[in-house]
Amino acid sequence: MTQPYSTVSVIGLGYVGLPTAATLAAAGVNVIGVDKSSAVIDRINQGLTHIIEPDLDAVVQRVVRDGKLRATHHPEPAEAFLIAVPTPIREDNSPDMAMVESAVNSIAPVLKKGDLVIIESTSPVGTTERAEAALSHARPDLRFPSDHPNASDILMAYCPERVLPGRTLTELVENARLVGGLDETSAAAAKRLYRIFAKGDIRETHARVAEMSKLSENAFRDVNVAFANELSLACDALNVDVWQVIELANLHPRVNILLPGAGVGGHCIPIDPWFIHHAAPQCTPLIRTAREVNLGKTDWVVQQIRRNAGLYTTPRVALLGLSYKPDIDDLRESPAMHVAQAIAGQDWLNELNIVEPHIEELPPALQGRNNVRLLPLEDAIANSDVVTLLVSHNAFRDLNRTILAGKSIIDTSGVLRAA
Ligand SMILES: NC(=O)c1ccc[n+]([C@@H]2O[C@H](COP(=O)([O-])OP(=O)(O)OC[C@H]3O[C@@H](n4cnc5c(N)ncnc54)[C@H](O)[C@@H]3O)[C@@H](O)[C@H]2O)c1
Structure with missing residues (x-):
């Protein structure tokens, strides 16, 4: 043809x-x-x-x-x-x-x-x-x-x-x-x-409509994730299991709450909403706030690690996952990387044991520090007091829960819930 x-x-x-x-x-x-x-x-x-x-x-x-x-x-x-x-x-x-x-x-x-x-x-x-x-x-x-x-x-x-x-x-x-x-x-x-x-399907429209449609798609995702992340903070404050809350709320025929996590990553969703807000700041408080909620969730995870580490005299922290979403090797714009970089150089930290099954060596931003290591899953947990799940990789789902006994656990994705 x-x-x-x-x-x-x-x-x-x-x-x-x-x-x-x-x-x-x-x-x-x-x-x-x-x-x-x-x-x-x-x-x-x-x-x-x-x-x-x-x-x-x-x-x-x-x-x-x-x-x-x-x-x-x-x-x-x-x-x-x-x-x-x-x-x-x-x-x-x-x-x-x-x-x-x-x-x-x-x-x-x-x-x-x-x-x-x-x-x-x-x-x-x-x-x-x-x-x-x-x-x-x-x-x-x-x-x-x-x-x-x-x-x-x-x-x-x-x-x-x-x-x-x-x-x-x-x-x-x-x-x-x-x-x-x-x-x-x-x-x-x-x-x-x-x-x-x-x-x-290929839909014809005007350039301005197509530009705004693309930005709207990612702002929509960001706002919906922000709702889930905000809910996770409220449930934590009220001592309620957010995963159960979402599962049960989603039984409503017109409710579909997304799952919370350690923030929002990737090259599109954390960036594109700003294009709308920057062009029309006075009428986009929701879009700006969603960005702030999602960025704030990552900072909250860092604070949780700090608080849990305070229970130990020489705290050793494990971070499970570094990529920006499950089962990929891409670390760019990753909330998990942000968490790792935020705590890696802290003087209160004795050891940082990182598990990322999809990479062979630590990324440059985490290299050259005596107390930061890339370890296999079981070794990292065995050598840590605080275990933080940041990315719900499939490789973490089958973890033998007994090795978590006695550890402080921060589970941002609900994967370790059964433990
Ligand atoms: N990656 C995705 O999944 C994805 C999905 C949807 C939309 N987008 C959008 O697509 C666009 C491209 O993203 P990407 O992920 O492919 O980027 P990328 O960083 O993977 O690749 C961009 C390439 O452009 C080259 N480049 C930069 N300036 C140039 C210039 N003036 N002339 C010639 N080459 C130049 C770079 O060297 C690079 O190889 C972005 O606007 C992004 O938001 C990306």
Whole structure:
């Protein structure tokens, strides 16, 4: 079948961009991957990956070997450009859009009449319009959608990504998608591009709606987790078992309370709500408070460890889990890492015994301290007075509860409850 796009450029070859580039290439499109990192480019051009994602290695190896995907530093002419670079927040929780701006500016010289530009990076409302203004400024010879609706030279859309790391290749194909055009023609063009590989529903809308929808999805999750985390603190204060409370409350046909934990981690949920709050602070107290509740839950865990450690003269603390969610090796934006770093250097602590079955060695932030060790589960518990479960890895579920006898236990995920 002839594809509507024969050459597509993906700018930013990370957790989102590389699987997308590989999936497009596997569907027969010639894909030019662009990244600012030489290490990333070199690996991809050898048919290797630099991120851990099930089945991605084999697809990248095949499409690079077949000449369908190649990586380079600088954008080259293509029919469509898909931007998937990071959008972090600054110290003051304001969005840092420097990488999107730089990626947008980098494609300006190679744009030509008929090209489609898509932003996939999670972005504040108005980002696609600002990108259009930057491109229009750089290329006054081309007509853009806002000034020439449905009659422009360049088509522009915002199309957020919803994949879950660990299931990216499957979800890229199966998830429902939003394609937010700056005009109808742009949305329809973006839909044609994603239809090359996407099987899920594809909804056309305006770019601003798509930008806000993506942010709303993650703010919704954050607010709901904050409710569970706040409930866990209230139950602790009232000496009630929060896990039983949630299980019983969820028997109500219209109630579905999420489970509390040590905070909220990952690259999206702790960050994206700030994009809404920063843009409309006066009308988003709930979104801001949810962020504060979830950050506060992590600090509460640190205080609990400190309080329990105070019961011992030379306290030894075990932390079970470091990753940001169960059964993965990703430690970035992890509440468990925050807890570990908060107590690792404290003078009241005699030993910190860390268990993380998914890593081989401690991360750099925890290395080089005499009293911090990475240990197997049973050894860490045997050598500790305070046992803190931070991540509900499957590996912790079958723990022989008898080895917890006599220990102070802080269970943020309810996994050790039976003990
Ligand atoms: N990781 C996820 O699961 C996920 C899910 C949904 C949405 N998102 C969003 O997708 C976007 C990308 O996230 P990611 O996790 O793929 O990031 P990442 O850090 O894994 O990869 C981004 C890549 O972009 C490159 N890069 C940065 N600036 C560049 C530039 N100007 N030109 C070319 N390359 C550049 C980096 O070198 C890096 O290889 C973010 O906005 C993120 O919020 C991520």
